[in-house]
Amino acid sequence: MPKIVDHEQYRKELLDKCFDLFAQKGYGSITMRQIAEGLGVSTGTLYHYFPSKQALFEQLAQEICEQDLSTALAELEGAQTLQESMEALGRYLVKNEDYFIKWTYIWIDFCQHKDSKKMLRNSILKRTNQRYQEAICDLLGIQDSVLPSFVVSFVDGLILEKLWGNETIDFIEQCALLGKMLTAYLPQHPAKIKTKMDFSSAFES
Amino acid sequence: MPKIVDHEQYRKELLDKCFDLFAQKGYGSITMRQIAEGLGVSTGTLYHYFPSKQALFEQLAQEICEQDLSTALAELEGAQTLQESMEALGRYLVKNEDYFIKWTYIWIDFCQHKDSKKMLRNSILKRTNQRYQEAICDLLGIQDSVLPSFVVSFVDGLILEKLWGNETIDFIEQCALLGKMLTAYLPQHPAKIKTKMDFSSAFES
Amino acid sequence: MPKIVDHEQYRKELLDKCFDLFAQKGYGSITMRQIAEGLGVSTGTLYHYFPSKQALFEQLAQEICEQDLSTALAELEGAQTLQESMEALGRYLVKNEDYFIKWTYIWIDFCQHKDSKKMLRNSILKRTNQRYQEAICDLLGIQDSVLPSFVVSFVDGLILEKLWGNETIDFIEQCALLGKMLTAYLPQHPAKIKTKMDFSSAFES
Amino acid sequence: MPKIVDHEQYRKELLDKCFDLFAQKGYGSITMRQIAEGLGVSTGTLYHYFPSKQALFEQLAQEICEQDLSTALAELEGAQTLQESMEALGRYLVKNEDYFIKWTYIWIDFCQHKDSKKMLRNSILKRTNQRYQEAICDLLGIQDSVLPSFVVSFVDGLILEKLWGNETIDFIEQCALLGKMLTAYLPQHPAKIKTKMDFSSAFES
DNA sequence: CATGAATGAGTATTCATTCAT
DNA sequence: AATGAATGAATACTCATTCAT
Numbered sequence: 001m002p003k004i005v006d007h008e009q010y011r012k013e014l015l016d017k018c019f020d021l022f023a024q025k026g027y028g029s030i031t032m033r034q035i036a037e038g039l040g041v042s043t044g045t046l047y048h049y050f051p052s053k054q055a056l057f058e059q060l061a062q063e064i065c066e067q068d069l070s071t072a073l074a075e076l077e078g079a080q081t082l083q084e085s086m087e088a089l090g091r092y093l094v095k096n097e098d099y100f101i102k103w104t105y106i107w108i109d110f111c112q113h114k115d116s117k118k119m120l121r122n123s124i125l126k127r128t129n130q131r132y133q134e135a136i137c138d139l140l141g142i143q144d145s146v147l148p149s150f151v152v153s154f155v156d157g158l159i160l161e162k163l164w165g166n167e168t169i170d171f172i173e174q175c176a177l178l179g180k181m182l183t184a185y186l187p188q189h190p191a192k193i194k195t196k197m198d199f200s201s202a203f204e205s
Numbered sequence: 206m207p208k209i210v211d212h213e214q215y216r217k218e219l220l221d222k223c224f225d226l227f228a229q230k231g232y233g234s235i236t237m238r239q240i241a242e243g244l245g246v247s248t249g250t251l252y253h254y255f256p257s258k259q260a261l262f263e264q265l266a267q268e269i270c271e272q273d274l275s276t277a278l279a280e281l282e283g284a285q286t287l288q289e290s291m292e293a294l295g296r297y298l299v300k301n302e303d304y305f306i307k308w309t310y311i312w313i314d315f316c317q318h319k320d321s322k323k324m325l326r327n328s329i330l331k332r333t334n335q336r337y338q339e340a341i342c343d344l345l346g347i348q349d350s351v352l353p354s355f356v357v358s359f360v361d362g363l364i365l366e367k368l369w370g371n372e373t374i375d376f377i378e379q380c381a382l383l384g385k386m387l388t389a390y391l392p393q394h395p396a397k398i399k400t401k402m403d404f405s406s407a408f409e410s
Numbered sequence: 411m412p413k414i415v416d417h418e419q420y421r422k423e424l425l426d427k428c429f430d431l432f433a434q435k436g437y438g439s440i441t442m443r444q445i446a447e448g449l450g451v452s453t454g455t456l457y458h459y460f461p462s463k464q465a466l467f468e469q470l471a472q473e474i475c476e477q478d479l480s481t482a483l484a485e486l487e488g489a490q491t492l493q494e495s496m497e498a499l500g501r502y503l504v505k506n507e508d509y510f511i512k513w514t515y516i517w518i519d520f521c522q523h524k525d526s527k528k529m530l531r532n533s534i535l536k537r538t539n540q541r542y543q544e545a546i547c548d549l550l551g552i553q554d555s556v557l558p559s560f561v562v563s564f565v566d567g568l569i570l571e572k573l574w575g576n577e578t579i580d581f582i583e584q585c586a587l588l589g590k591m592l593t594a595y596l597p598q599h600p601a602k603i604k605t606k607m608d609f610s611s612a613f614e615s
Numbered sequence: 616m617p618k619i620v621d622h623e624q625y626r627k628e629l630l631d632k633c634f635d636l637f638a639q640k641g642y643g644s645i646t647m648r649q650i651a652e653g654l655g656v657s658t659g660t661l662y663h664y665f666p667s668k669q670a671l672f673e674q675l676a677q678e679i680c681e682q683d684l685s686t687a688l689a690e691l692e693g694a695q696t697l698q699e700s701m702e703a704l705g706r707y708l709v710k711n712e713d714y715f716i717k718w719t720y721i722w723i724d725f726c727q728h729k730d731s732k733k734m735l736r737n738s739i740l741k742r743t744n745q746r747y748q749e750a751i752c753d754l755l756g757i758q759d760s761v762l763p764s765f766v767v768s769f770v771d772g773l774i775l776e777k778l779w780g781n782e783t784i785d786f787i788e789q790c791a792l793l794g795k796m797l798t799a800y801l802p803q804h805p806a807k808i809k810t811k812m813d814f815s816s817a818f819e820s
Numbered sequence: 821c822a823t824g825a826a827t828g829a830g831t832a833t834t835c836a837t838t839c840a841t
Numbered sequence: 842a843a844t845g846a847a848t849g850a851a852t853a854c855t856c857a858t859t860c861a862t
Binding site for chain 2: 026028029104105107108109111112126129145146147149150152153154155156157158160161163164165166168169170173174177178180181182184185188189
Binding site: 568 | 641643720768
């Protein structure tokens with residue numbers, strides 16, 4: 001059955017190339033013709049592999065959700081102190097600003113094209129969200145979920161503000177501020193701290 | 206004398222009814238005909254009051270912003286300390302959760318349907334964003350813009366997470382945490398504080 | 411019956427102001443609202459005086475036809491020789507270029523809005539055309555109709571070329587050329603010349 | 616391979632059928648839907664071959680211009696003298712009178728629906744106009760542009776007068792007159808003459 | 821008389837989708 | 842499998858005209 005293998009593989013190749021196309025213009029604005037052109041195929045071929053624009057998009061969203069974050073977040077690991085971690089987070093956001101904005105657009109588009117009740121049951125979406133949160137837990141060295149939710153929300157909001165054209169926000173500055181606030185806050189609420197990370201610096205500053 | 210209509214007042218009435226219409230389908234998906242039908246007028250009449258779909262949206266945004274600000278102000282004005290303010294903010298968010306989710310969704314959808322470069326030059330939306338930020342400045346009694354940006358981003362992100370179906374986030378809990386973090390942070394960085402608000406409680410906890 | 415007089419008079423006043431409005435944008439492009447604004451009245455008032463856009467335009471066309479050319483053509487009278495006359499014609503065309511282009515547009519619009527068979531019977535239109543031709547006859551001092559038709563056609567074409575955006579045509583230069591051609595041609599075909607004008611200069615050059 | 620259609624050839628077929636459609640209603644009044652119906656295709660197909668109404672018209676203009684030039688050339692090529700050329704031109708105009716009137720009408724109507732400033736920059740229309748002028752240059756055997764402009768304007772005006780319902784103008788008579796005037800004028804201004812054409816007849820009459 | 825709010829069919833153009841080749 | 846021609850309903854927006862006040 002080599003044909004089936006080829007078909008499936010080619011479909012995935014096309015799907016991969018779709019991320020940038022959707023992200024650049026958004027689900028609503030990009031046309032199937034533009035996608036076909038971007039992929040270097042005809043609209044007929046595109047419809048041969050994907051039954052509709054909606055289906056294509058849903059497959060893409062699923063694909064994105066299943067991407068592994070670990071490599072991306074690995075960049076943040078070198079930091080010695082919380083402050084350094086947060087500053088690394090800031091640099092990471094700056095570097096990937098465009099990507100995150102695109103990602104947010106696609107995500108919102110995805111939400112728009114599902115009934116919200118199905119959404120909540122959509123395990124893929126939920127799992128992805130959770131994974132992000134866990135990554136933040138590790139970064140902070142904290143077990144509690146309230147603080148990581150705080151950080152995740154803050155980061156989401158940072159990206160959202162940029163998406164809204166707010167040019168006055170500086171990711172580096174904001175993350176540094178987050179670092180200082182955590183550093184000021186955590187020593188006063190020590191019960192929630194994991195043992196993994198050294199917060200001695202917090203007491204020095 | 207024409208038919209007795211207070212143009213300005215009728216415009217505002219129409220505007221108010223538009224929020225739900227946009228919320229149902231999003232900026233991009235709803236058509237001017239559907240809006241007109243929803244308002245019970247003809248498309249011609251709709252265009253008599255609003256020169257374009259975009260202008261209609263921008264006027265709605267301005268209206269919404271002013272309403273938000275005045276309700277929020279009323280809601281938060283009883284608070285004596287920063288902590289109380291933040292807790293009131295949490296309650297306010299919970300109370301209007303659906304509304305904020307819808308509004309955030311509409312706004313993002315609008316942004317996606319414009320060139321981001323044109324968006325940035327759009328003075329109405331810019332000014333609207335600024336006014337939210339200024340309100341936070343007043344709330345915190347702070348002149349600096351970094352900290353208000355922090356708070357705005359955090360609140361945005363909170364709503365965005367909910368929009369994405371994250372049910373584990375608790376607005377009250379999160380805002381209380383924000384209050385504690387600010388309370389821990391601000392006394393150590395007193396230069397940025399206005400005189401208006403009393404932070405003595407921060408030293409007690 | 412003072413009311414009727416006022417009504418009629420006001421209608422004529424409005425009509426006069428319409429020429430520029432129609433000429434600037436053309437029948438098809440100008441809207442009744444724009445006309446009303448240009449006249450400083452409401453659309454309702456405009457419709458009070460003119461039953462429809464078409465009727466307004468037809469009344470305007472009639473008015474234009476009935477305008478007397480004598481004042482305009484008086485400018486050409488000072489010339490002593492044919493060559494001078496033609497050069498004066500060139501200057502006259504340059505001075506009134508915009509007016510003639512507008513006039514041509516309106517004229518074409520008028521033709522468009524009549525069946526051509528009615529057009530041919532339209533005595534006003536015909537009479538106006540004739541009057542132009544007669545004016546040229548006087549200018550040339552010629553009784554024959556072929557030569558004046560030639561000149562009229564040439565002038566029409568000059569304006570038409572300008573209307574088509576041909577910037578390389580110079581009215582002065584072209585009319586001077588017409589003068590030279592007539593001066594070269596007429597002495598060889600003297601039978602058609604009236605006695606009024608002196609063409610001795612033609613033999614000198 | 617798609618449906619077997621020679622895109623380019625089909626486009627020209629459609630274009631040819633467009634002339635009559637434009638002639639019936641004018642550029643401004645005919646709608647793309649009506650054109651599509653007249654061609655027996657859907658609006659989608661029409662836009663598949665022509666990106667816009669304006670582009671459709673410009674392509675038509677180009678096509679028409681090329682056809683005109685080749686038919687005119689065939690018609691006039693037998694002429695031995697300038698006078699014969701002009702008489703052939705007259706016969707050619709008479710033969711195609713209706714066609715030229717329609718085309719002139721369409722063209723003016725098109726100009727009215729554009730900003731004249733944008734029109735001037737429109738290279739397609741400019742080039743089309745230029746080609747007519749160049750053809751006259753070749754016909755007259757003249758390099759200078761003033762005289763060809765004269766002839767072009769005259770011919771334009773002849774048609775315009777007919778368009779306005781002037782029945783007294785006779786193309787043959789007028790063109791013969793043009794021939795005589797040129798024949799009288801040119802020998803006295805020999806510097807501008809090319810070598811290609813024989814003007815000896817001019818000296819005989 | 822005068823106003824301008826209201827109408828709704830009409831405009832150029834777009835685009836997801838189908839299907840003959 | 843692959844192509845791209847064909848479709849036609851849908852989009853934002855316009856405008857001559859009507860009519861209640």
